[in-house]
Amino acid sequence: MTSRTKQILAMSNSSAFFVEAPETPLLAQYVIGLTGKETPVIVHVGAANGDSSEKASKFFSLAHRAGFEPRHLNLFALEDGDPNTFFAGADAIYIDGGSTRNLRALLNEWSADEALRRAYEDGLVISGASAGANILFEWGMTDSIKTQIEATAGLGLLRGSASVHANVRSDRNEALDRHLAGANAAYPAYMLDDFTALHFNENNLQCAISTLPEAKVHSDNGNGERVAQPMTLLADEDAIDTI
Numbered sequence: 390m391t392s393r394t395k396q397i398l399a400m401s402n403s404s405a406f407f408v409e410a411p412e413t414p415l416l417a418q419y420v421i422g423l424t425g426k427e428t429p430v431i432v433h434v435g436a437a438n439g440d441s442s443e444k445a446s447k448f449f450s451l452a453h454r455a456g457f458e459p460r461h462l463n464l465f466a467l468e469d470g471d472p473n474t475f476f477a478g479a480d481a482i483y484i485d486g487g488s489t490r491n492l493r494a495l496l497n498e499w500s501a502d503e504a505l506r507r508a509y510e511d512g513l514v515i516s517g518a519s520a521g522a523n524i525l526f527e528w529g530m531t532d533s534i535k536t537q538i539e540a541t542a543g544l545g546l547l548r549g550s551a552s553v554h555a556n557v558r559s560d561r562n563e564a565l566d567r568h569l570a571g572a573n574a575a576y577p578a579y580m581l582d583d584f585t586a587l588h589f590n591e592n593n594l595q596c597a598i599s600t601l602p603e604a605k606v607h608s609d610n611g612n613g614e615r616v617a618q619p620m621t622l623l624a625d626e627d628a629i630d631t632i
Contacts, residue, residue: 393512396423397589399522401553401581403486406518407447415600415623417455420481423514429480430458436495437487437520440465464495472504486519489531489541502544509546519553526551527575530564538564555580576611596621
């Protein structure tokens with residue numbers, strides 16, 4: 390695969406991206422495949438989890454196993470406050486999980502949201518998991534307040550609404566139902582089980598992928614019917630080349 394077209398991989402859960410050895414990091418390899426580079430530079434955005442040093446360390450460890458060059462954008466300890474430098478020289482961006490609301494606020498505060506938009510327009514592969522996936526859509530269902538699930542506005546790089554972790558908590562899909570019944574309803578709406586991801590090419594859904602056979606994605610185009618998406622199972626790294 391090559392990238393100068395606009396490619397996005399939206400993943401339900403970050404643990405599917407950060408698989409531990411000896412498991413094969415299939416989703417990381419998928420992102421590498423989208424860049425068209427043998428050893429791409431991928432920038433980790435960890436603002437949603439407070440730029441956890443543990444998660445940054447896991448990202449660098451994953452890079453060694455998957456075969457990419459890692460960088461980390463730390464919005465809590467910026468060395469350069471110019472947003473134009475945040476993703477300079479990168480081939481892809483991975484936005485980690487955590488609090489969607491805090492992620493949105495921090496990206497906005499440092500103009501990293503506009504830097505992300507420019508990166509996307511310039512053809513960098515954009516990927517994100519959990520909160521990092523929510524932020525890519527117009528709306529995402531979030532438990533940034535742990536006692537409730539609510540719709541939070543994202544960057545809108547992708548049309549519609551997303552409900553990640555759809556098979557983990559039923560109230561996520563209930564929150565999606567409320568959102569779609571309201572004034573801010575945005576379609577298409579996607580319900581992603583954990584261990585699934587959506588690959589978009591130029592804002593069009595290319596395929597729904599999974600690293601577990603039982604994990605599914607459902608979608609709603611606003612016609613009152615929710616349908617199961619055909620799934621592509623990533624069984625090994627060769628699956629990247631078959632899509």
